[in-house]
Amino acid sequence: xxxxxxxxxxxxxxxxxxxxxxxxxxxxxxxxxxxxxxxxxxxxxxxxxxxxxxxxxxxxxxxxxxxxxxxxxxxxxxxxxxxxxxxxxxxxxxxxxxxxxxxxxxxxxxxxxxxxxxxxxxxxxxxxxxxxxxxxxxxxxxxxxxxxxxxxxxxxxxxxxxxxxxxxxxxxxxxxxxxx
Numbered sequence: 001x002x003x004x005x006x007x008x009x010x011x012x013x014x015x016x017x018x019x020x021x022x023x024x025x026x027x028x029x030x031x032x033x034x035x036x037x038x039x040x041x042x043x044x045x046x047x048x049x050x051x052x053x054x055x056x057x058x059x060x061x062x063x064x065x066x067x068x069x070x071x072x073x074x075x076x077x078x079x080x081x082x083x084x085x086x087x088x089x090x091x092x093x094x095x096x097x098x099x100x101x102x103x104x105x106x107x108x109x110x111x112x113x114x115x116x117x118x119x120x121x122x123x124x125x126x127x128x129x130x131x132x133x134x135x136x137x138x139x140x141x142x143x144x145x146x147x148x149x150x151x152x153x154x155x156x157x158x159x160x161x162x163x164x165x166x167x168x169x170x171x172x173x174x175x176x177x178x179x180x
Contacts, residue, residue, distance in 0.1 A: 006074050006170060013177050015064050019057060019099070023153065026053045030146070048118060051106060055119050058103035061096065074174045080167065091156055098149050105142040112138055 008016075029050035036043035080088075107117040107127060114130035116123035128134065163171035 004074065006077070007174050008074060009067065009071060012064070012067050012071065013175055015060060015067070016175055017177060019060055019064070022053050022057050022060070023099075023149075026050055026057065027146075027149075029053065051110065051118055052120060054103040054106050055117065055124070057099050058107075061099040064099075065096065074170075076163075076174070077170050080163070080169065080171075088159070091152070091159065094152050095156060098145060098152055102142065102145050102149065105138055105145060109135055109138040109142055 007013075029046045033043050033046040033050070036046070107124065110117045111126045111128045112131050112135035116126060118124075160172045160175075163169050164173070
């Protein structure tokens, strides 16, 4: 489905908001797991869903990228200053790096720990052999990326609200569902 001059396509809008929910669920799973004893069914279930939902994000981000590369981006009206446009491009690049890099790091981490990555009952192929020191390095990167993700997501949301309430442009409304 194509974008209109003032709005993203319904598919792009749906993917944006579904992925927000998936990202929130991934973060919720990892934050909540610490509340349960190691080895407990609930803790293991939260870890499983953290992995699976992260891989769902990894799969869906490629659809978003395809849509972004082949579709038209609706213009922001009134047009923002060039520096804001540049910052928006950097933010989107960082968010795509997060949505690709974090699930990939999680997959590599599991493999380096000697475990296959689960995906709805399927064991995904091993990308690297078991390697304890590699697992430690990947885990540090994954945790850093998770912390950076909080900031990126918060800045992205704050920018949308800034554009809507301060700049009073259509940046936010271009991506809101159910409006035309």
